[in-house]
Amino acid sequence: MPGVIRMCASGVNPKFHIILQNALEVGVIHGFGSFKVNVLSDGIRTFSVTANLRIKEIITIEDGNHIRITANISESDRKPYLVKNENDRACPLCASGLHVKHTDVLILSQFVRSDGCMLPRRITGLCSKQQRIVSSLVTMAQKSGLMPNLNPANSNRDPQKRYKWEKFNKYFDESTIKWK
Amino acid sequence: MSLKRVQQWATFARVWHIYDAAWQNPFDSAKLLRKHLMGMHKPIYHPLNDCGDHVIVINSKYIALPGDEWKKRVYFHHTGYPGGASWTLAWELHTKDPTMILKKAVYNSMAGNLQRRYTMERLHLFPDTEVPENLLKNVSNQLEQLRPKPKRLDHYDENYVKEFPKLIDLPKDYVLR
Numbered sequence: 394m395p396g397v398i399r400m401c402a403s404g405v406n407p408k409f410h411i412i413l414q415n416a417l418e419v420g421v422i423h424g425f426g427s428f429k430v431n432v433l434s435d436g437i438r439t440f441s442v443t444a445n446l447r448i449k450e451i452i453t454i455e456d457g458n459h460i461r462i463t464a465n466i467s468e469s470d471r472k473p474y475l476v477k478n479e480n481d482r483a484c485p486l487c488a489s490g491l492h493v494k495h496t497d498v499l500i501l502s503q504f505v506r507s508d509g510c511m512l513p514r515r516i517t518g519l520c521s522k523q524q525r526i527v528s529s530l531v532t533m534a535q536k537s538g539l540m541p542n543l544n545p546a547n548s549n550r551d552p553q554k555r556y557k558w559e560k561f562n563k564y565f566d567e568s569t570i571k572w573k
Numbered sequence: 574m575s576l577k578r579v580q581q582w583a584t585f586a587r588v589w590h591i592y593d594a595a596w597q598n599p600f601d602s603a604k605l606l607r608k609h610l611m612g613m614h615k616p617i618y619h620p621l622n623d624c625g626d627h628v629i630v631i632n633s634k635y636i637a638l639p640g641d642e643w644k645k646r647v648y649f650h651h652t653g654y655p656g657g658a659s660w661t662l663a664w665e666l667h668t669k670d671p672t673m674i675l676k677k678a679v680y681n682s683m684a685g686n687l688q689r690r691y692t693m694e695r696l697h698l699f700p701d702t703e704v705p706e707n708l709l710k711n712v713s714n715q716l717e718q719l720r721p722k723p724k725r726l727d728h729y730d731e732n733y734v735k736e737f738p739k740l741i742d743l744p745k746d747y748v749l750r
């Protein structure tokens with residue numbers, strides 16, 4: 394997704410001018426995609442600088458009245474450890490022939506964002522059956538507190554400091570997952 | 574000759590077992606514990622033969638219940654007075670006494686005869702790994718856990734997680750978050 398900044402002409406905060414300025418600058422320097430900048434209150438102007446075809450990490454630095462938005466463009470660090478899918482028809486998980494359990498956090502964490510949310514199917518590339526199974530397994534693993542480092546930044550990451558009954562250990566039965 | 578004599582001692586000796594209850598279902602564990610407490614695993618077992626072993630259970634605070642049983646399982650108690658009934662949820666009981674669920678599970682797994690109270694005396698429950706030294710020095714056997722203890726993702730080595738085989742790669746226009 395390209396960076397999107399919207400602002401109105403009426404009642405403009407001077408701080409937002411700086412964001413806009415820096416964002417445009419960054420867009421040129423670091424090869425951002427396209428910006429949607431609502432310069433006037435009645436119109437949207439879209440322009441694209443470069444093709445956006447790399448994994449990006451967007452960093453926002455704020456000091457005083459200045460906000461700098463930069464994008465680190467990098468190769469995926471999964472590339473050297475990727476299992477090759479020999480089967481051209483099956484999804485990566487079906488082709489691997491694995492029976493994943495909710496305690497297999499090393500596999501489940503690959504389908505999860507840094508805040509612990511399941512990635513959508515267009516990114517995971519799983520078939521609909523596996524997508525439903527894996528999202529249930531991720532929920533189970535999160536409820537069991539097995540992936541506490543993959544949680545929203547403001548959440549309480551220690552499973553033993555959770556609310557009332559949620560702080561005790563629990564496990565799940567994978568046969569209860571309904572995928573049909 | 575002397576070998577037979579030692580065999581005789583060993584047969585009637587009380588063995589001390591240790592059992593780690595971390596991430597174990599207390600009701601499945603109760604069946605295993607009962608077997609060893611009553612001595613049912615021995616060929617000389619007879620209900621009137623007092624051949625049960627001692628079992629030390631550690632980490633009873635970290636037992637695991639399936640699904641949402643922590644807030645669904647209810648323990649009933651009645652004081653005997655009118656209006657003396659009370660219902661306590663499993664998580665409330667476990668907060669008050671982290672050994673009680675396992676103790677009740679073992680107690681209820683045995684038949685209600687005169688032997689039950691004496692058999693329970695041989696069960697030593699501890700909420701964590703702190704066991705008195707005089708008990709721990711008797712231990713000569715460890716009971717195997719019934720279900721594998723899961724390992725948390727943040728307890729793995731960082732490099733091991735990074736170098737673990739990956740099933741999917743992120744798409745090329747993916748924005749990390």
Ligand SMILES: [Zn+2]
Nearest residue numbers: 484487520523
């Ligand atoms: Zn599939």
